[in-house]
Amino acid sequence: MTQPTAIVAITSSKGGVGKSTLAVNLAGALAVRGPTALMDADEIVGTARRWATRAGGIQILKEGERPTPGTRYLLLDTEGRPALDDMVTLTRSAGAVLIPTGVSGVELETTLALWKALEKAGATMDNVRVVITRVPPVGRGGEVVREELRSRGVTVANTLIRQYIAYQRAHDAGVIVRDAQDDRAATAWSDILALALEVC
Numbered sequence: 001m002t003q004p005t006a007i008v009a010i011t012s013s014k015g016g017v018g019k020s021t022l023a024v025n026l027a028g029a030l031a032v033r034g035p036t037a038l039m040d041a042d043e044i045v046g047t048a049r050r051w052a053t054r055a056g057g058i059q060i061l062k063e064g065e066r067p068t069p070g071t072r073y074l075l076l077d078t079e080g081r082p083a084l085d086d087m088v089t090l091t092r093s094a095g096a097v098l099i100p101t102g103v104s105g106v107e108l109e110t111t112l113a114l115w116k117a118l119e120k121a122g123a124t125m126d127n128v129r130v131v132i133t134r135v136p137p138v139g140r141g142g143e144v145v146r147e148e149l150r151s152r153g154v155t156v157a158n159t160l161i162r163q164y165i166a167y168q169r170a171h172d173a174g175v176i177v178r179d180a181q182d183d184r185a186a187t188a189w190s191d192i193l194a195l196a197l198e199v200c
């Protein structure tokens with residue numbers, strides 16, 4: 001019997017929070033374990049396609065396209081500002097819904113508001129967790145934000161995704177961060193691996 005495909009959706013109500021970065025790199029981490037597909041609704045698809053080709057083992061799907069049978073992981077990278085209804089549907093259909101957020105006050109308020117809105121709209125909250133990303137590697141800002149969100153009832157991934165130029169270098173070179181030409185590539189990659197373990 002074939003295993004069902006595990007669906008991991010990455011979404012947020014704010015743009016530029018690092019969804020695509022997380023989607024592509026998580027796909028790269030999961031592809032090591034089994035056939036992985038990435039469905040990318042936004043314009044970065046060209047880049048993702050290049051990325052996937054070089055990272056190997058990742059199938060890139062257009063919206064509405066189905067993964068090939070036997071796909072073990074399917075990552076969904078949603079467009080900039082999905083409607084709340086679509087997000088609620090996502091929480092019912094995906095095994096995990098990740099909401100990346102930065103550590104700034106504005107981003108936290110936006111994320112908290114989204115969490116409350118999803119709860120109110122009847123989303124399957126057990127599947128949802130916030131991922132704190134672009135965390136300054138120095139200091140304890142990420143931990144502080146994680147505990148603050150948790151104290152307000154939000155489920156937050158333990159893994160913090162730190163901010164490293166390596167991600168931009170990887171993006172520019174069309175590779176996942178593991179393969180970026182950068183001193184911090186391995187450190188950045190260790191965050192991605194930890195999150196992949198935590199999520200799937």
Ligand SMILES: Nc1ncnc2c1ncn2[C@@H]1O[C@H](COP(=O)(O)OP(=O)(O)OP(=O)(O)O)[C@@H](O)[C@H]1O
Nearest residue numbers: 015016017018019020021080134162163164167168
């Ligand atoms: N952990 C990180 N460290 C450093 N830079 C990062 C990190 N995550 C994302 N970035 C950078 O932040 C920018 C926005 O990231 P990304 O494109 O992944 O966001 P997005 O949420 O997909 O945006 P959009 O809503 O426009 O689709 C990019 O330049 C990316 O390289």
Ligand SMILES: [Mg+2]
Nearest residue numbers: 019020042044
């Ligand atoms: Mg994007």
